[in-house]
Amino acid sequence: MTTQQDQLLLEHYRDLIGPTPVVQLDRISPQPGPTFFAKLEFLLPGGTSSDRAIDYLIRNAEKEGSLRTGSAVVLPTDGTTAPGAAILSRARGYEFIAVMPESTPKGFVEHTRLLGGEVVFSPEHDHIRGAIALAKELINENPGKRVLINLYENSANAEIHKKTTGQEIIHVLGKNIDALVVGIHSGGTIAGCTGALKAVNSRCKVVAVEPAESNVLSGGKPRPHNLHGLGLPAVPPFLNQAPIDEVVKVTVEAAEDGRSVLAEKEGILVGPAGGAVIAAMLEVCEKMGPDQDIVGILNVPGHYYLARPEPEEEEERSEEEAAPVS
Known part of the structure; x- marks a missing residue:
């Protein structure tokens, strides 16, 4: 018989690729308003779906x-x-x-x-x-x-998320999810999850999140932007086929606000891409009722953006800290 302890013994770190938890975001869910949930894909070994x-x-x-x-x-x-x-x-x-x-x-x-x-x-x-x-x-x-391995041009990218990520959301939250919010990176996660969720609930509203400065899904051209972790070079065929209901364009400032709110109120530290998803959820929820559920997929943990300073910067900071206070 397999015990809970047996399930914690893995052959390799890569074997952690599998179901990730979904958490309820009570402290940032507007009251009254829909209930917020987040699927924590940043807990996968590399930090992304x-x-x-x-x-x-x-x-x-x-x-x-x-x-x-x-x-x-x-x-x-x-x-x-x-x-x-x-x-x-x-x-x-x-x-x-x-x-x-x-x-x-x-x-x-x-x-x-x-x-x-x-x-x-x-x-x-x-x-x-x-x-x-x-x-x-x-x-x-x-x-x-x-x-x-090119995630931006391979339809298998969407296929695996339809089989795994999307099914995990349904298993945890059921078939009657009212809205799904996903940041656009290569397009595979949203395309696959859309296929899974729409198959069991055609009324589920799928919302894509992209940088305001590089709004390719909205018909714009790919441009340099500072919303790291989001943005397409072009719309791949497998994403063109996904029935996305709405695209929310998020600014860097709104994404940073989303990161701050999530960290301070829920204790969850994500990067700009996750902050953009929270910002989009807060925008989309204004059109939703208090008895509805909205789930966002959070990718990329915040620690990647806490890189150590260069040696010269470290030295300058040490000198400033050591300087006498006048």
């Missing part, structure tokens, strides 16, 4: 024979998915190369390197489009060894 898709794509590549002993996984990313991909690649014996813009926050760069990954920078002004292009160049340089 993309861990699920990356694991799925790596296993598929192994089955197909493209990933084998001596192979290297290459991932274009804004940085948020790199630590998880490093964990999954290195755990299965593969080299890992993350291609990310030069503007990527230091926390993601440091974590990726500490986890055994190599970081290659693409030009800052090209943002994620430049990272994708450079990753494909690296594949072409050594196609027999390097394998591309």
Whole structure:
């Protein structure tokens, strides 16, 4: 017989990829108003729901024979998915190369390197489009060894979230969820969850969250922005097919307010992407009733944005702290 203690014994850290908890956000739910819930995807090993898709794509590549002993996984990313991909690649014996813009926050760069990954920078002004292009160049340089994992262009990204993330929400909260709010990164999470939830409740309102400065889903062009962890280079076909009901464009300021409210009132520290989801939930709930439920998916823990200062900055701060107070 399997006991609760047995379930806590895992063969490897990567085996934590699985169901994540859903928590009720009592302190930020408006009263009267709908009940807020959050699915804590940032508790996955790499801190994002993309861990699920990356694991799925790596296993598929192994089955197909493209990933084998001596192979290297290459991932274009804004940085948020790199630590998880490093964990999954290195755990299965593969080299890992993350291609990310030069503007990527230091926390993601440091974590990726500490986890055994190599970081290659693409030009800052090209943002994620430049990272994708450079990753494909690296594949072409050594196609027999390097394998591309591209979440932005692979429909399997959506498939795995329909089978897992979406089903987990239904299992915990039931079929009668009134609204789902998801930040747009590669598009896989919202596309998959939309498929799962709409299949059991066509009235569930699906809300996508994107940066106000780079509102691709709303018909705008991809532009540089400071809302890290969100934003599409283009709308992938698998997302075009998802029946999204509303798109909320969130500013950096609103996202930071959302982060602060969540941290101070609920004790949950997330990055800007999670803050944007909270900001969107607070906006969407104004049109909802007190007997309704709204669930947001929270990705990327806040500690990635608490990178250590450079040695010069550390020295300057120490000198300032040591200076006598007049």
